[in-house]
Amino acid sequence: MITKSQTSGQGNEDSLSTSAHAESFKASLQQTNNQRLDDSSGQQIRVRLDGISKTPLISLQQYLKGNASGVFVKEENGEPGSEQFMFIRGLSAPLFTKQDVYGLQPVVYLNGTPLTQENAYSYYIQRYDFNKLGSGTNLLAALDINNIGSIEVLKTPADIATLGPLATNGAIWITTKVAQPSAKPVINFDSYVGILSTPKIRTVNAAYENDFRKRYYDAYATPEQMAAYPVYVANQYDKNYYGPSNWNAIYFRSKPVYYVGFGINGGHDRASYRFNISDTKDQNFDNTQLDRYAVTFGMNMLPLKWLTISSNINAARTDRDRNKSLRDRFAETRFVPDLANPLSPNREAYQVYLDKYRTAIDDNKNNAITGDFSATANFRNLQLKTQLSIDYEESLRDVFWGSDLMDGNSFISTYYGLAQRTSVKNTIRYTIPLVNNRHQIRLEAGQSYLADFFKYDYIYGYNTPNDFIKIKSVLVNGSAYSNNDNIFAYPFSDNLKARLLSYYGRIGYSFKNIFNIDAVGRYDGYSSFSPTDRWLLTPVVAARLNIRELLPENGLFSTLALRGSWGTFGKLIQDSRFKLGPQYRVDLGYSDEPVIGGSGGYSGISQPYTFGWINRYYNWPFSEKLNIGIDLGWLNDRITLTADFYNNKDKNMIVPTPVASENGFSYKWVQGMAVQNTGLNLGVTADILQHAGGLSWQFFTNFNWNKNKLLKLPYDLNEIEYGDMKLEIGKSTDSYWVFENQGMIHTASDIPAGRTNTDGSVSPMTFGGTIPFSVGDPLWTDVNDDGVIDKSDKVLKGHFMPVYTGGIGSTFSFRNFNLDFMFYYALGQQLLNQLTSTKLDFINGENSRDISSVKEITFWQQTFDYNAYPLYNPWSGVIPYRADQDLFLEDAGFLKLRYATLGYDLASLDYFKKKRIPKMLVYVTGTNLFTITKFSGGDPEQVNYRGAYTGYTLPLVTSYSLGVKINF
Template identity: 25%
Template sequence: MKKRLLLFILLLHGISFTILAQEVTVSGKVTDENGTGLPGVSVIVKGTTKGTTTDIEGLYKLIVPNDKVLLEFSYVGYVKQTIEVGSRSGIDVSLKAEISQLDEVIVVGYGEQSTRDAVGSVANVKFENVIESQVPENMESLLQGRIAGVNVQVNSGEPGAAPIVIIRGLAAVTRGGEDVASEPLYVIDGIPILSKATSEFNVTGTNILADIDPSDIENISILRDASAAAIYGSRAANGVILVTTKKGKRGKPQITVSSVSGISLVPQLRNAAGGANERRIKVGLYERYNPDLALPILLSDSLNPYYNNATDWQREVYSTGFTQNYNASIRGAGEFGDYSLSVGHFENKGIAINSKFKRSNILMNNTFYGLDKRLLINTVLGVSSTNNSRRLSLAEPGFTSSLLPAPDSPLLEGFEDQVKYTDRNINNRIRANLNVSYDFFNHFTFKAAGGLDYSRAMRDQSYPEQIVRGDDNDAIDRSSASSLGESQNFILENTLTYKNTINENHYLDVLVGQSLQYSKAESTKASGKTAEESIAENVNVPKAIADGGTNFSAYAILSYFSRVNYIFNDKYLISGSLRADGSSKFGDNKKWGVFPSGAIGWTFSNEPFLSDLSFLNFGKLRASLGLSGGQFDDDYLSQGILQAAAGYGGQGGFTPVWEDGYRNAELTWEQTVMYDIGLDLELFNSRVSVTADYYYKLTKGLLLNTDLPNTSGYVSIFKNAADVLNEGVEITLNTFNVQTPDFTWSTNLNFAFNQNRVTKIGEGNEDIIRDNGRGTIIRVGRPINGLFQFESDGIYQSEEEVPVNPQTGRKLRGWDGKDLVAGDKKLIDQNKDFRIDANDRIFAGDPNPDVVGGFSNDFTYKGFYLSVLASFVVGREIVNTAQLDRLQLGSGFASGNIADLSKFSIWQRPGDQTTYPSINPWNSVAQVLDNDDDYIEDGSYFRLQTVTLGYNFRRDFLNKLKLRSLKVYSTVNNVAIFQNYSGPDAEAVTLSGFDNSDGYPKPRYILLGLNIGL
């Protein structure tokens, strides 16, 4: 016993001896340049994991093994400092704010990397800087104008509508007449999410990404080239958007409350004549084109008070909207882990009657630390509910005549109905992730991640009153429809990472992993029609003619992947990745695709022979080449789907789905070959940084449906048939123009030049003409969605001018078989077959923009800050179809509103040289055609998108109020647009370049925000 005691005492002494002999206690304060204490600064003994963090005052205390050690002080956004302890026991440090973004750690696929070490083309947006610039409805529109090569087009002003995001050019071929965008893959906190649902299952049509509160987002990384994106292999072809939500940082609980509220103002609306003017115009049309026809009572009975109004119906439908957003969060961290909880509520009442978008959301992001922080268990739970009330389309040509009386008049049922109509769209969503990562053998990390993304969409539409009047003998329709769609996405991923620096100069980072994703979607739809009055807002109409059905679709992807990053001497960077993906969507022998990528980088600024160039802080050349894949929406396209045929004698049957059920077991991955050459520079003490990239992106085997000869019975066959090339240059220039303690001014200019063209169609490169000659034409050598128009050569002044086929003696037949008369457009019969048809349409314009970019300036003066963002599009051709639509009158024009035709140059009599042909409403074929090259316009625009002015209250003031931070700001969004275009907004066009402003015009927002930190 004594012996043991002795041993113990000796040991104890030994230990204390060691301590007494070597250990040093260091303490001090870490401040920013203004002398304010910085909490949460990491103070670490270099080369070890030993360290601490500063407290709320910026104070720290640390015991170090000896006085030879180096202490590293690092904090996000500040330049790292390394100091030798020496004989000092008190070390105060002042950290300088970092303006270089090189050492910022950004999220890349399955990991993190500093910009300095990246060889792929990765861009990053910190949301703190952009969140105030817009109504925080969705994250996509906040990216507009921020990143070179990322083209965000917000082409509708409707609350809840989805912006179109295209990275490095459009690489999807329009199918079935609908615009198809090449959508990027969205990954939130490491887990790929549902970013779209095919129209069949996305029953609400609300932007499925709008459930994410942008206030919760820390930053977004965008992987543009193959090297960065290929690790996501199968779905990376159109770029990857990595979203990182806010997490708790070290320190005490931080509570933040923010609110934004504002109004939205009605923009320029469509041209409509009112009152006596309307009557005059309409009577004029009767007199000119159909003098024998009796005028309808609406036009002839001008003394009748019901037909003697000048109601501006657009004013009734559009009014100032209101928007508000609230978000509260608490975040913090400790030895046990870190936590983040936020709640938000957003409402945006649109400018059109009955349109509104609401969102309520909760997001939790918590991590538990175990086993000396080697085991991290991270859980993310996001729950949200959006409610989108949609308005009935107001673009209907029958939109009411101004001659009709006020909405409260019992005579005017039509308008009342538009108001009573309800269309409620609810999306509920739960995203839950569990990540477990475990560090072992010092260099290895094993990570297992599981995610569930569940989205439930529900739509109830009802027309309680007659909205569609049949003719005299039909029952009046009152109808309602309800639909429910559910989408689920399960993901399970395992990765093993090895990271090590060997012999100082060799940095190696190896990743192997495996992932399994299963997605399924289900929908149930019911609709009913009844002649009875109903106040139910969903399908609850006994004795009605009811209809309904369910649908189901599922797919799975199984993947194996690996990546190696190697850096030698901080100068030479090599990265390679390989991914194999199998998808259930493809034919039996075509399921698997292998997607390799490789990249090299050379940080030439670290070469000794360039060290003399003092203005060069950093310079890196990058080159990458890789293959990534894409798949299409339809899950069973390769299998030849059958459908239940209509019953015969009460018995059922099965037939092919004629539209797309032609079996093609050859269907496989779309493949994108991309190479990228890039240059990153930081100059003049990092006050100027430039990133330039050239890329070549060839998407091969795009899914394309080709119309089949109708003797087959089938409508079309889907094949991997089209190749599309996008080629371009991206430039980003950041400058810190003025950098003084009181005043700063920084500028960001980014733009991308992109050319898009189809390089292959099927085997024979034959044109594909959609929609019976009316739709898009896809032609090799021309861009996707190219505008193919009739070449127009004035107007026939007399019928004799119409060419006659000398062989048959027949006159040239117009579009749609129209007999050409004086006043019709003289469209050139290109192929001389004396028939104006789709073969006479020539390439006349490209709706894909040549240049897309953004220009932002940020100023700070003491506590004030001012941010100005402009976005621009150059080199794009579009057609003002909304305006042409106003001239395509039908014989029922009398009861609708009408444009002030005196403002248009319309042919009336021989000799008139006009823009528009005659517009006889009684023609069975329209005379004004959308496909007329005369109507192509310049779609370029420069939009002063947002101006934000804010003020951060000073610390001494805050201290009195016991606040951490306090900020007020005001933002004007959609400030002004500069354009040559005749329509209200050149951005409000479809991907095919046709005006969309009738759909829902884009309002101007004026917002006020308040941000309080406790």
């Protein structure tokens, strides 16, 4: 065995053998992982990466979906690079707006670096919330699965005790592959190429639309309404609408996806390095795609046997080609044109429309770089560690749509945004062994400082001089700014800063390997709260009892441990408005525009009536978390089970509360809301068959149950209403607020009785007190029995978040063959089929400038059976096909085969043995292979953040790929 001193001449007192150094590296690097309390020291079930590393998935959310216990992923849109959201252990607050979704996301750590989160403050200048301003690219799509060594989900109080308020919504702990000493450099090559499978749809043309509408016109239309029959449906000689409906040949044109990655690992026992570079292309239909270029470099050094220094840099560039959706374009331009005639379903006519994009610009780019530097010193029972981390995310978008696309006008916009996070963390740990190490006392103290900075600059304008001028330029004349080219434009700029300073202390005790108990006290200060209420003191306690140590050696269980932890954690808020107190803004402007002022020749400011009244002081919301768990193992842990019961109560949260109308405000932002989440997380792994060179079978599954309910509202209110939402004490926060449909009024005698008049006569039931019900109208339940159908008759029903979620998978191995597959399921949720509601409500949508009535090219497909719905009078003033009724609530439970992959390792063949190639895996993979569901429309996964299925998004496509993984 060759020692370091023999090769370098260094003194023996500072030298270790090569193998000893390798073990020192391994032990030291493990200490860089999250310092959990002993609540989690039992069975740790990490996310299985073998299967998903062979699939063409590109985002962290996709890696976790179905693979991680306690995590639910919403993947509304299959468009490459689009935003996706995660929720750990349920919905801890109501989703009043899209901004609320961002505040409930877990924090993601990369090698101990807390990655910056998306901030939703730009939504305040948006008219629509379909897409966030800027590139709208998922920041977590920058992570390359082939560079990730492990992913863990941290969710118990003991898991996140030392992470504090950042991890109140849970944490995803990612460790990249670690540089390891090697006698010679180890090179790895990973690649796949795949193709998308075109979905099977039934296209239709105006003949189908005519048959669909004729039923209603024959039953209810007046001569005036017949005369207003849409021209594109009435004119049967128009080949653009009555000709072939073959638009799908262009829209669903299949495109390849691919990945190419190259890595090298090397170094010696004192210093090692790892380098990886990759190029990924992910595509979907409508000519959408995402190109990702990623580079990673990591280095570990042992300058002294007691000192470990580690450094990692991860950088990525993403370019995104977005969809050609009319709705998304109208949302960006804030202008909805005449929608009388939709796009033609004819292929040639649709191509003419697409050709108009040839002069357009829609560039969406993201730059990301994450770096960390850490130093760990170990002196027997004393450990000192410091870490400096930086995460920088940059989003850029340039848009130009010419006059051909804008009905003679043109549109430009430019967006630059950045999110920057800097953090410093220092810890000191000291272990005191007592009585021959039978007893142990652990002492630890830590300090961290985190600084966030968000900024955006955005400008949009109309009517460029011609289609060749595609940028907005501003001239500077002295201290004044003048507009060049007379382009009418609106500039916006905003920035947000937040600082979090934390201190914590920990004391722990353990007896042998039988009993452990730890307590942590934290003191956190956050700049986004009122100056008088920025600090919060919180405790965490965790204990573990290893019952297996008390049982006979050859007992039934190889692992048997009970765990428990409880703690309180502060909740951060993203919005800086609440630290400023009462505010003023321009609230005198154009209708439906949030911030464009129009003073009519007079300048003016007003209170933010549309946003609501803000108090002067706000303090910390907080979360009380309880977790009780058990770890079981049989047959030397060939079979393991981990079960956790949790009860989380999020308290003192800010909620919009109604106020007297004479104040001018619709509501007031008040603290005092509490939400409870109760549930169970279950994980099982089993090595059912273990035969070297023969058949092996590994089985894994996770099951999750979650139930949430509203516990408390400010001022001891029992319920509140906000827009189309209602919250009620004791009910879940993810319920739909809908009318209960009881059928249809076929004859005048079916019309229920309404209010009693002063003369004793009884009027027919009315809608809203003014619109009488008539034949052809729906029957809705009069809950309060007052003879009037209004919002007081709406009830809370269903859940847009699933009650049960999980994944089921297996790995089979036979000689050099391996087969991996995984199913993903979600049950107990409903979706609101807004797509079907919009199509049935065609009268109110016709000629409307409501953006929800926009007819995309995908309008020309059959998405439902119209004979399955009642034949209401679509001209009725009660709006019979309104979406807010349980007629459109559908069971959205599903079981999906996420992936299946079959591989063969060629390294065992004589040729590759001679070449000394240890691994050459060739594999084929299929993703999103099938879905079993009762839902009558498309994919039940593709619902928005409030559970509405609109049909506007691109599908989660089936793909097939061929790949190879080589080490040499």
